[in-house]
Amino acid sequence: MISRVAESCFWLLRYLERVENLARVLQENRSFLLDVHPAESTARWEPIIHIYGEQQRFHKIMGELSEHEESEKVQEYFVWQEQNRTSIMTTLRLARENARVVREILSIEMWEAINTLWLWLDQGNGKYSYTNNRQQFYAHLINHIQLFQGLLENTIRHDEPYAFLKLGMYVERTHQIARIVDISYYTEAALFAQEDHALEDARWMMILKCLCANNAFFRETTFSSLRRAIFEFLFLDRQFPRTLSFSLRQIQALIARLDPKAQRLQTLRTIDNALKTLEEMDYEQMDRESRHAQVEQISLALIESCSVLQEEYFANLSCKAGSELA
């Protein structure tokens, strides 16, 4: 497979996974705030701005906000704002651009699914839905990305391009899980002084929902501390597809498939390290600060494995030591 095309496949699914998670985070945070009404702004939308690292740019572009306009402004920023490189609009455009570049790899159904979704968002229908039925707007995005993922499973061969597409999906997912779990860190900071445990628990429940993990968690877990149990579940559960452990293992398996003779060891090594870090953590003793520190540590490990992956698979490096030339 052409390296450049492999890279576009990888990014296509990364961007889609990013949009899906962002849509769900906005949807769930909106719904969360309709149930509970935290007085502190830092407990409302600030955590979302924080986990995506957008504090500075957000306030620069959107200015100071009153409590009453906050919710709309934040959603506008994360959905439509073109200057926000992580907004749904920008990210879906990039996803569609990558799909256009590699459309000969995709099935016609996959291409039409993503193109239709993009046209929906870009040409008015999305805006209409956003204005008239916000919940439906987010649901539309999420459903159509999941349609694409279903088509990915069922309309192309599970060969190399497939592996790169899935790799992009799981790499992005690990990043997203780490970020989403960290919402708790910023919320708890606000609530620390007030000792509002009910609100804290509600926040943790919202985190579960952001990762579609609500049902799975309660079916499989008994716990004494809700927070610790959720944290542990989202990090360590091996059966649920939106946990760090699950995603990292998928990445491991995909790389083993792409590189059966294990000639490109760097990527695999960084993933192994991340998994090891994950499994060796002391989950018993964790408080707010140490959880945050663990999230940071995992994030750094992921960033490292991505840059290694880039070098080993997409850079022209792969063309230096070819068997056919020798």
Place this chain on the structure above:
Amino acid sequence: MDTSTRTRPSYGSFLPPVSPLLASYGQFTQAFDEYVQSNGCSRHITEKVINFFSHLSPQDWQERQQLADNAFKTGGVTFTVYSDAMGVEKIFPFDLIPRVIASREWDVIERGLQQRMQALNCFLHDIYHEQKILQDRIIPSEFVFSSTGYTPSMHGITPPGGVYVHVAGIDLVRDHTGQFLVLEDNLRTPSGVSYVLANRKISKQVLQPLLSRLPVRAVDHYPLQLRQSLLSLVPETVEEPFAVVLTPGDANSAYFEHSFLAQQLGFELVEGQDLFVEGKKVFAKTTKGPKQVHVIYRRVDDQFIDPEIFRADSLLGVKGLVSAYASGNVVLANAIGNGVADDKAIFAFVPKMIEYYLCEHPIIPQVETYLCVEPQSKHYVLQHLSQLVVKMVDSSGGYGMLLGPQAGASARAEIANAIHENPRGFIAQPLVELSSCPTLVKHPDGRVQVEPRRVDLRPYCLTGQHTWILPGGLTRVALQPGSYVVNSSQGGGSKDTWVLAGGAL
């Protein structure tokens, strides 16, 4: 007023019953109409089509048109217009009413194109080898050597299988008598075939009842034919040939087509940066290391294909590609240097080529061409600018063309100057009254009506071991009333082309 755009009413041609959209159809007085005879009666081959459309209510008709437009949009069947810094993706407007060609007419076109392809291929081989046609003074050698498409570095190189023109798009027009004429040859990187396939796909969706009643010849097997004809040129010693489509990139106007064809052919779609040459062999940079490439269906122009030989600043090409090609290690479709044969001045000599190489008379006549480089012709052209179409010899896509009858005085003066400065750079042809075809037109005021619009036809010719002609081709339609310009980049649209199977008519 230009008389040719004046229309006369057709009496009773669409009876009965008459759709309100068809009732007021009036053809151009000077042009051959594909649907209606000069006496106002419909042509026999189009009766079933007219009957079908007559039964459509205006709403139904527009709904079907809408369905087709949406299918192009969601399918991303687009081309890019470079009107500003950022390319804009546009849909090539598709008109529902098909263009119908009778089987006996098509037989002549098919034979004529096969003959033409054979002669052009002989010419290219000759020019890059013995140059007999020049020694025998059939074509003045200065014409060939001064052509921008003439590529001396191709001299002595015989491409695999001796094939130069693997894919050709020959533009045909129909004059006022209904006679098909060759307007120009496209032998470098002709585009548009993806629209032929996309149009048929849509027709099958929205005109299904009509298609099921007419023996329309299929076009879907084009990619398979192309695949076979390209792979047939790979030496048999290669067990698993690796074939690619080379595109200039996703900013290119025809990127959709490149990617569509790659998908249909089952070839990898690559850019220049994905390939490299080592030991006179071409390799692709893959995730598993270099992989040798045996066939390149390239959609990158000669000038950009190898910075070692052509433009050194090209980022689109592959350094050393020509050396690999010269060593016979890769099939390049089309061959390098074909531009000399579709130079619009050389075009004037194609009938002579057919006689010289094949000892035959041309089956399809061609549009008369005045070479500005010949003093007498130049004089004539300058005297008659208001009646002629002036074209640059090496341009395509309708760029740099002057339509004398419609041009203003200043544009004519400008082209006269340009001809004086570089006579070899221009040719002129009489303005052919292109045939017209009923087309659904939406006026700015919202009125919807069927009106005549001018069309041309680009059949696609594939050559591997043999030459094969796709039955049909791209019918382009000038959407502006009275306009003669059908190019997609100049506001043209397209129609599905229905060639009826033999025996039908």
